[in-house]
Amino acid sequence: MQDTTEALDEVVVLFAGDSGDGMQLTGNQFTNTTALFGNDVSTFPNFPAEIRAPQGTVGGVSGFQVKFGSHRLFTPGDEADVLVAMNAAALKANFDKLKKGGVLIANTDGFDSKNLKLANCADVNPLQAERMNEYNVQAFNFTQLTLDTLADTVIPRKEAARSKNMFVLGLLYWMFNRSMEPTERFIETKFRKSPELIESNLKVLRAGYHFGETNEAFAHRIDVKPAELEPGVYRNIMGNQATALGLIAAAKKSGLELFYGSYPITPASDILHELAKHRNFGVKTFQAEDEIAAVASSIGASFAGSLGVTASSGPGIALKQEAIGLAVMLEIPLVVVNVQRGGPSTGLPTKTEQADLMQALYGRNGEAQMPVVAANSPQEAFDAVYEATRIALEFMTPVMFLSDGYIANGAEPWKFPKAADLPELKTQKISEVPSEGFLPYKRNADLVRSWAVPGTKGLEHRLGGLEKDELTGNVSYDPDNHEKMVKIRAEKVANIANHIPEQTIDQGPESGEVLILGWGSTYGAIKTAVAQLNQEGFEVAHAHLRYLNPFPKNLGDLLEKYNQVIIPEMNDGQLINIIQAKYSKVCVPLDKIKGIPFTANEIKEKVKSIYPES
Amino acid sequence: MSETIKVPKLKAKDFESDQEVRWCPGCGDHAILKQVQAAVAEIGVAPENVVFISGIGCSSRFPYYMNTYGMHSIHGRATAIASGLKAARKDLSVWIVTGDGDSLSIGGNHLIHLLRRNFNVNVLLFNNEIYGLTKGQYSPTSPLGLNTKSSPMGVIDHPFNPTALALGADATFVSRVIDRDPRHLKKTLIEANEHQGTSFVEIYQNCPVFNDGVFSNYTERGLKEEHTLYMEAGKPLVYAKETKGIRLNGLKPEIVDLTTGEFSADDCLVHDPTDRTLAGILSRFFDKLEDGGLPRPFGVFYQEDRFRYEEALQLQIDEAMASKGEGDLDALLAGNNNWVIQ
Ligand code: SF4
Numbered sequence: 001m002q003d004t005t006e007a008l009d010e011v012v013v014l015f016a017g018d019s020g021d022g023m024q025l026t027g028n029q030f031t032n033t034t035a036l037f038g039n040d041v042s043t044f045p046n047f048p049a050e051i052r053a054p055q056g057t058v059g060g061v062s063g064f065q066v067k068f069g070s071h072r073l074f075t076p077g078d079e080a081d082v083l084v085a086m087n088a089a090a091l092k093a094n095f096d097k098l099k100k101g102g103v104l105i106a107n108t109d110g111f112d113s114k115n116l117k118l119a120n121c122a123d124v125n126p127l128q129a130e131r132m133n134e135y136n137v138q139a140f141n142f143t144q145l146t147l148d149t150l151a152d153t154v155i156p157r158k159e160a161a162r163s164k165n166m167f168v169l170g171l172l173y174w175m176f177n178r179s180m181e182p183t184e185r186f187i188e189t190k191f192r193k194s195p196e197l198i199e200s201n202l203k204v205l206r207a208g209y210h211f212g213e214t215n216e217a218f219a220h221r222i223d224v225k226p227a228e229l230e231p232g233v234y235r236n237i238m239g240n241q242a243t244a245l246g247l248i249a250a251a252k253k254s255g256l257e258l259f260y261g262s263y264p265i266t267p268a269s270d271i272l273h274e275l276a277k278h279r280n281f282g283v284k285t286f287q288a289e290d291e292i293a294a295v296a297s298s299i300g301a302s303f304a305g306s307l308g309v310t311a312s313s314g315p316g317i318a319l320k321q322e323a324i325g326l327a328v329m330l331e332i333p334l335v336v337v338n339v340q341r342g343g344p345s346t347g348l349p350t351k352t353e354q355a356d357l358m359q360a361l362y363g364r365n366g367e368a369q370m371p372v373v374a375a376n377s378p379q380e381a382f383d384a385v386y387e388a389t390r391i392a393l394e395f396m397t398p399v400m401f402l403s404d405g406y407i408a409n410g411a412e413p414w415k416f417p418k419a420a421d422l423p424e425l426k427t428q429k430i431s432e433v434p435s436e437g438f439l440p441y442k443r444n445a446d447l448v449r450s451w452a453v454p455g456t457k458g459l460e461h462r463l464g465g466l467e468k469d470e471l472t473g474n475v476s477y478d479p480d481n482h483e484k485m486v487k488i489r490a491e492k493v494a495n496i497a498n499h500i501p502e503q504t505i506d507q508g509p510e511s512g513e514v515l516i517l518g519w520g521s522t523y524g525a526i527k528t529a530v531a532q533l534n535q536e537g538f539e540v541a542h543a544h545l546r547y548l549n550p551f552p553k554n555l556g557d558l559l560e561k562y563n564q565v566i567i568p569e570m571n572d573g574q575l576i577n578i579i580q581a582k583y584s585k586v587c588v589p590l591d592k593i594k595g596i597p598f599t600a601n602e603i604k605e606k607v608k609s610i611y612p613e614s
Numbered sequence: 615m616s617e618t619i620k621v622p623k624l625k626a627k628d629f630e631s632d633q634e635v636r637w638c639p640g641c642g643d644h645a646i647l648k649q650v651q652a653a654v655a656e657i658g659v660a661p662e663n664v665v666f667i668s669g670i671g672c673s674s675r676f677p678y679y680m681n682t683y684g685m686h687s688i689h690g691r692a693t694a695i696a697s698g699l700k701a702a703r704k705d706l707s708v709w710i711v712t713g714d715g716d717s718l719s720i721g722g723n724h725l726i727h728l729l730r731r732n733f734n735v736n737v738l739l740f741n742n743e744i745y746g747l748t749k750g751q752y753s754p755t756s757p758l759g760l761n762t763k764s765s766p767m768g769v770i771d772h773p774f775n776p777t778a779l780a781l782g783a784d785a786t787f788v789s790r791v792i793d794r795d796p797r798h799l800k801k802t803l804i805e806a807n808e809h810q811g812t813s814f815v816e817i818y819q820n821c822p823v824f825n826d827g828v829f830s831n832y833t834e835r836g837l838k839e840e841h842t843l844y845m846e847a848g849k850p851l852v853y854a855k856e857t858k859g860i861r862l863n864g865l866k867p868e869i870v871d872l873t874t875g876e877f878s879a880d881d882c883l884v885h886d887p888t889d890r891t892l893a894g895i896l897s898r899f900f901d902k903l904e905d906g907g908l909p910r911p912f913g914v915f916y917q918e919d920r921f922r923y924e925e926a927l928q929l930q931i932d933e934a935m936a937s938k939g940e941g942d943l944d945a946l947l948a949g950n951n952n953w954v955i956q
Pocket of ligand 1: 636637638640641642643672673742746747820821822823824
């Protein structure tokens with residue numbers, strides 16, 4: 001049989017199935033393999049909030065989108081070239097994401113009358129619909145093929161059927177000419193306690209691969225060459241994992257013990273899971289009784305001289321805010337990680353959003369300024385949280401680190417740093433009474449006080465949430481002192497602008513018609529859009545904010561260099577309000593509040609809609 | 615709790631801070647502060663190794679008056695802050711000062727979790743059965759029917775029984791003392807400090823401004839003899855100058871008269887703080903004598919040796935280091951699956 005091979009620059013595959021179909025695992029395996037092959041990758045897992053959402057229904061569909069290519073990628077793609085649909089509901093939920101003429105790989109077993117009914121398909125099998133003529137439909141009964149593969153093994157039927165995802169994975173490996181070896185190794189580790197399961201899963205994976213080889217329908221293969229990334233050693237990493245590693249690295253480089261107080265919450269829990277694995281780094285994870293105890297215990301640990309960190313998502317952060325205010329008052333280091341999700345209230349736990357910026361900046365009682373740092377991609381979360389920790393330690397302040405569901409669960413290749421190359425982190429710890437005597441709230445030129453840790457003789461002192469006297473830290477109700485202290489605390493945070501890099505232009509002209517000002521996980525979509533727009537001849541630049549409080553010193557001037565500024569946000573317009581108020585520059589909002597990230601196309605269209613006619 | 619290195623003899627005065635004590639004149643807090651300073655001096659721990667953490671309320675002003683490390687934190691969270699502090703630094707002598715509102719109402723959740731985890735810290739719960747700082751609302755320990763600003767027709771919330779609550783949360787050291795018995799107070803504080811684990815000390819504290827005299831049954835001559843029962847390990851439960859005692863009739867405790875010759879101290883229950891069942895029964899001596907109740911017990915109800923959270927945490931770290939070796943940051947950053955781009 002003769003197969004043809006088509007060479008492509010980039011491909012998007014979307015795996016979709018029931019929550020029980022193992023689509024996350026399949027997607028992750030495919031991603032790892034293709035990353036190891038040398039492609040750049042970007043992923044977007046999308047799953048239901050319920051652990052066991054009703055089987056077969058649209059609400060229970062779990063999706064995993066991966067884009068891989070032979071050049072740098074910044075988003076998981078706007079449309080899928082290949083859609084894997086394990087049942088009718090999966091197709092229904094994702095069909096509009098499939099490119100015209102794209103490949104649809106469907107498991108016909110998931111399109112029986114029962115599944116059609118569960119997916120509300122009114123008994124019309126969508127696979128047979130007329131519009132399918134415009135697509136390359138490859139429909140097979142993968143369940144049956146899997147059962148046949150395992151017919152002469154001891155594996156019970158029900159168990160056997162569960163490995164159909166491995167069949168599909170094998171098939172895709174054939175389609176894209178990828179080695180099965182990384183997944184084979186994964187199977188061997190995952191099932192090391194059960195040799196039968198190793199054998200059966202390997203068998204099904206290989207059967208899928210051979211099915212592609214022998215079945216004429218799959219004569220069409222796609223070749224995506226390795227990407228020309230910056231030379232170096234790479235690994236694949238997810239945002240929550242990068243956050244956890246960044247914290248461990250920061251603790252190690254500052255010579256502090258990491259204490260992580262946390263209460264499980266979607267989508268932040270994976271940071272806790274990752275950190276709990278690393279007790280041999282001296283990491284102390286503490287699963288507290290609630291969000292308040294999580295932050296409070298971290299404050300206790302910071303007071304004791306550790307690097308105190310707490311994390312949550314929006315609703316949990318709301319519960320922590322009073323205690324964060326205490327940390328503002330105590331002026332001790334604390335890193336607060338907020339992996340944002342759709343809100344308000346319980347909102348959309350598994351969906352992404354950027355609606356906690358106002359909460360981060362203004363969510364506490366009283367005048368309670370704190371620095372805010374945001375990550376822009378899964379791998380960049382490592383550097384960003386490292387930087388957040390630097391600020392906390394250097395300036396004796398709680399820092400809010402903003403991530404979101406998209407960053408948390410997304411994955412991409414990471415050219416990881418060498419430990420020795422990471423910047424050193426200094427703390428304000430003092431180990432003896434200063435020659436001029438010890439005053440707990442005496443400040444250095446940057447208005448930062450010293451960190452006197454229990455156990456140090458002569459530095460005994462009492463702190464508290466009550467307003468304190470300027471130098472001694474004793475309780476003070478003096479009106480002038482209060483006003484002074486409020487201003488000092490604010491100035492201390494504002495001064496951090498002297499110790500962060502100036503805002504740069506990521507891409508595009510240094511001045512001109514349009515600037516897109518982004519923050520957080522919109523980075524990839526904006527970057528992709530701007531690259532294309534520049535190619536099409538539009539004068540568009542992209543600046544992306546890591547520091548949301550304080551802003552880089554040159555931000556106001558930079559905004560003035562463009563005629564129009566677009567601010568895309570996955571909220572109802574938060575950064576735009578702050579920018580407009582602070583710099584008196586009228587900007588153009590671009591809001592998306594659907595729990596899903598921007599596509600590059602949406603950004604492009606916005607630019608074109610405001611671009612002056614020539 | 616106690617495990618820190620002993621230092622040259624210190625006096626109570628060495629633990630006094632330079633801050634003027636601001637509680638109302640006659641407040642029970644003054645007497646407690648004095649005994650705590652004396653007890654900490656007697657324990658012999660260096661001031662720099664001591665940390666007092668409090669929440670919010672009259673009693674929570676406490677850390678300002680101790681010449682140690684201290685934090686006057688936010689309402690209800692002292693227990694949670696102290697948990698992180700102790701987990702981070704098990705070498706420190708950690709004392710939590712809290713009140714009935716602070717730790718049984720707004721901070722109730724943290725208190726029970728602290729107790730079950732058994733951090734090696736001391737909890738001093740100043741119970742005055744009222745909200746003093748906010749000027750006189752009822753608290754979760756106020757008796758039914760009490761008229762306060764927020765309960766003009768009387769309290770209808772069933773009150774907490776703090777020692778029974780602590781036992782229910784599997785506390786490993788449960789005791790009750792009263793501000794007006796300084797010697798017993800200091801002795802119990804020292805015992806609490808010696809206990810390895812969370813030591814729960816409920817301190818009856820009179821608030822002369824908003825709830826004066828609620829504990830007078832246990833402090834006033836002519837009343838306290840009949841109303842108080844001091845528990846001592848290994849000794850029979852007798853009181854009222856040994857004219858009365860407590861015996862078990864089946865599972866039901868009852869008062870026996872030791873003056874008629876019918877019963878003697880030998881017939882009385884012998885206190886055993888390691889007996890959880892007995893502790894449970896004694897903690898339930900909570901109804902007023904006038905309502906057919908039993909005398910109010912003071913002293914240590916219960917004590918048990920159980921592993922401490924911070925030690926278990928350290929053990930896990932030691933174990934992980936022993937089996938995996940001390941964390942290698944480069945290996946961690948690299949992970950298990952790498953590829954090279956030339
Ligand atoms: S209000 Fe009551 S408890 Fe508070 S300081 Fe005054 S007397 Fe003491």
